[in-house]
Amino acid sequence: MLEAFPAEPYRLLAEDGTLMAGASVTQSPAQLRELWQDMTVVREFDRKLITLLRQGRTTFYAQASGMEATQIGIARGIRAGHDWIWGYYRDHGIALGIGVPIEELVAQMLGANTDPNRGRQMPHHPGSRSRRFVSSSSSIANQVPPAAGMAMAQRYLGTDEVTICTFGDGATSEGDWHAGVNMAAVNDAPCLFICENNQWAISTAVHHQTRSESIHIKARAYGIPGYYVDGNDVLAVQQAVSTLTDQMRAGGGPVLLECLTYRVGSHSNADADAEKTYRSRDEVKSWTGRDPIVRLERFMASQGLEIGAEERAAEVTRIHSLIDSAVQKAEESGQPDWRIMFEDVYGDLPVHLRWQYDHLRAEQLAGQEGTR
Numbered sequence: 001m002l003e004a005f006p007a008e009p010y011r012l013l014a015e016d017g018t019l020m021a022g023a024s025v026t027q028s029p030a031q032l033r034e035l036w037q038d039m040t041v042v043r044e045f046d047r048k049l050i051t052l053l054r055q056g057r058t059t060f061y062a063q064a065s066g067m068e069a070t071q072i073g074i075a076r077g078i079r080a081g082h083d084w085i086w087g088y089y090r091d092h093g094i095a096l097g098i099g100v101p102i103e104e105l106v107a108q109m110l111g112a113n114t115d116p117n118r119g120r121q122m123p124h125h126p127g128s129r130s131r132r133f134v135s136s137s138s139s140i141a142n143q144v145p146p147a148a149g150m151a152m153a154q155r156y157l158g159t160d161e162v163t164i165c166t167f168g169d170g171a172t173s174e175g176d177w178h179a180g181v182n183m184a185a186v187n188d189a190p191c192l193f194i195c196e197n198n199q200w201a202i203s204t205a206v207h208h209q210t211r212s213e214s215i216h217i218k219a220r221a222y223g224i225p226g227y228y229v230d231g232n233d234v235l236a237v238q239q240a241v242s243t244l245t246d247q248m249r250a251g252g253g254p255v256l257l258e259c260l261t262y263r264v265g266s267h268s269n270a271d272a273d274a275e276k277t278y279r280s281r282d283e284v285k286s287w288t289g290r291d292p293i294v295r296l297e298r299f300m301a302s303q304g305l306e307i308g309a310e311e312r313a314a315e316v317t318r319i320h321s322l323i324d325s326a327v328q329k330a331e332e333s334g335q336p337d338w339r340i341m342f343e344d345v346y347g348d349l350p351v352h353l354r355w356q357y358d359h360l361r362a363e364q365l366a367g368q369e370g371t372r
């Protein structure tokens, strides 16, 4: 049973994929297969986008490899498209899991004309109004105070929506994090704060990040419950998120949930992981051996739902071709031109922006003359 402030992370599946003593699984065979498929999409999305990055077709990417169970468990534990998500830059797995179309995500990452944000955001910082996935910010913990504010509004308006606010272990050292959690706590706002504890903040290990014995224990300081789940067990994450959001929907206040996982890939394309300077290869190898997708596959096999090599290969091919066609569509749509800087904010352009527009236009025209 899910209990606040446990010594050990809550899990339904042991690391070898066997069911924990006394645990029961409520997902149907079809639902288990969907979870497997969703996690595979996230894993393959990483592979394809890293290739595009190396080819110079996008400029920034932050992998979620190793963290698929946490992100898909969250996506499948909430009411997708109904509850609001304030995520962070590594949460493309949540976006995929709640149904943000691959084409939309790829267009954002390539800064293409078909990107709903029209290339204005940094690559790999998507948002989706229809799926209620708020555009991510690169600034750590920035999303925490506005998420608390949204949850306060939900309480005030008496809706049955709840807010999910995710962040990394490093984010819990930021002032914004403490201000936001405190604000939600004193207002009983239905916000589920989820720490995707992947044990590193670029090159800072979690034991250098905080003197607290864990992340979820920090909830005590704010007078709210703290839960702790094995973030590589998709069934446990899904169950915890669904239980906690149901509690909040029934009138409960905010909760902090820590999902213990590991980032097996690099932080982004801008860290020193490849140079092996801040963490040992043995550490990475030991977590690669605790692969969340393999754990679910093993459990499924024990239930007579084995994923064969052929089926796996066919699924990977299907995902790759979906991504390939999304890339082709995005690239064919071209990139937005400079005029979009002046659009979508003011109905009538203020005079200083009018002046800047004219100035840029003159420069563009002069540039075109010069190349003739």
Ligand SMILES: Cc1ncc(C[n+]2csc(CCOP(=O)(O)OP(=O)(O)O)c2C)c(N)n1
Pocket (backbone or CB within 6 Å): 090, 138, 139, 140, 167, 168, 169, 170, 171, 172, 198, 200, 201, 202, 263, 267
């Ligand atoms: C306010 C702020 N300070 C510093 C940075 C630089 N920075 C980018 S990512 C990062 C680490 C964040 O680690 P964590 O919160 O654990 O998330 P993870 O990347 O591990 O998923 C830092 C320090 C930033 N983006 N914003």
Ligand SMILES: [Mg+2]
Pocket (backbone or CB within 6 Å): 168, 169, 170, 196, 197, 198, 199, 200, 201, 202
């Ligand atoms: Mg981290």
